[in-house]
Amino acid sequence: MNVFIAGGTSGMGYALALHYLKKGYDVGICGRNPEKVPENCPENLNIFQADVSEPASIDTAVQFFLKGGKSLDIFINCAGSYAEDVAGKISYEEAEEMLQTNVLGTVNCFETARKAMRKQNKGSIAVIASVSGILEYEKSSLYTKTKRSVIQMADAYRRALKPFGISVTAIAPGYVDTEKLRQLNNHDLGKKPFLTDVETAVAIISTAIEKQEKLVIFPVKMKWLMKSLSLLPSSLLNMIMFRKARWMKDDPN
Template identity: 40%
Template sequence: MKVMIIGGTSGIGLGLAQHYWMQGARVAICGRRPEKLDGVAFARDSRVSIHVCDISDRAAVARTVAEVVALPDAAHDGQLDLLIVTAGQYTDAAAIARDRSSVLPVLRVNVGGLDNAFAAASDAMMERGQGHLVAVASIAGLQDDYPNGSLYSASKRAAIAICGAYRKALAPFGIAVTVIVPGYVDTARLRELNHGDASHKPFLLSEQEAVQRIAAAIARRDERCVFPWQLHALVRLFNLLPAFLKRARKK
């Protein structure tokens, strides 16, 4: 089995890379900063390859997918069984207020980047008539749009919609599409965004638990996996609120 993970140099992506490596897969870890893997022991294994790739660069993504497809594999050469996209960009309202151009990386990574990855990988998979595309979105993407809603939520709604469109288009070719919709996961990035401590986040999950849930959903070939259920329930309740109350929510 050959697995490609874009955004695999840290956090959930790295955890998934290790999971599939431990399962015996050929794992291609892709990201903008491969030096993050310098101290990661399993990344030096012969079944692991590391690729520099900016998901917002469509041509670079296509080249990287072609490189991964061409890698030798114990089962078959010239294939890609599973693509997982965990790469994401977050910009809060305060940053956007300071610099309006900060919206562009969010769109280029969370929306355009996902399409770049799915387009290149699906082209490779369609030749064999099988494969699996996976995107890790966010439970923020299940929030209905509302006045002053965040750009991040809007970008994740778009990511979920992109997965739905690809699923419909690729089903006749035997290619599955799964969208993972997690709540708060205790990653280094989340802690960084919360001054070093994310313990106050509701229903916070560990990276290990998130990886286990995601891998199980992929194995089942779920169309959508949302967790934890408690936060999902809160989002559903939030969507029922009138607009004036939604505007009072801090972003």
């Protein structure tokens, strides 16, 4: 089996790469900064430099990985960009990077994977969204809105690709204990409820892909919390989520 992971140079993507290597699969990963990959990474890991926001970049990386006529069995897009957005306090550049990576990058990954899998009549594509994208409310952050769009793009591609034997799985994780999450929170994850470790996340994601599930929200407690919140009137939901975001960031404004 051949697996390509966009956004595989760190965090969940890299952990998924190690998981598939252990199973004996041929694995390719990419990111903008391949030097991030740990020096002790397995020698047979194929590492590429590619930016998902540029179609030619991700396309070329996947074509290199598949050279010699290999099939693309699994494509996972883990690439994501996050900037703190309480009360809309983000810069133009941060917003641009989130839109380009999370929205445009998702489309580019789907297009690259779709083209590679089209002639095979089989394949699995998975995208990592976020549990925050499950809820629909006006004042959600830009990150949340981009991740909601990832879930909706997955719905559209699932419908379009089903006749060609290609499955699409959207993954909506709650908080996962990656180095990136720690950096974003000054290494204090005390305010992150239902935190999941990376190994558990990898097991859930890989099983969901294998079973060709449509949407997986984890952990279960977070899934039920989101389902309960989604029943609230939008004005109340807006207020609760805004206060929660400020509390998490110790933002008094």
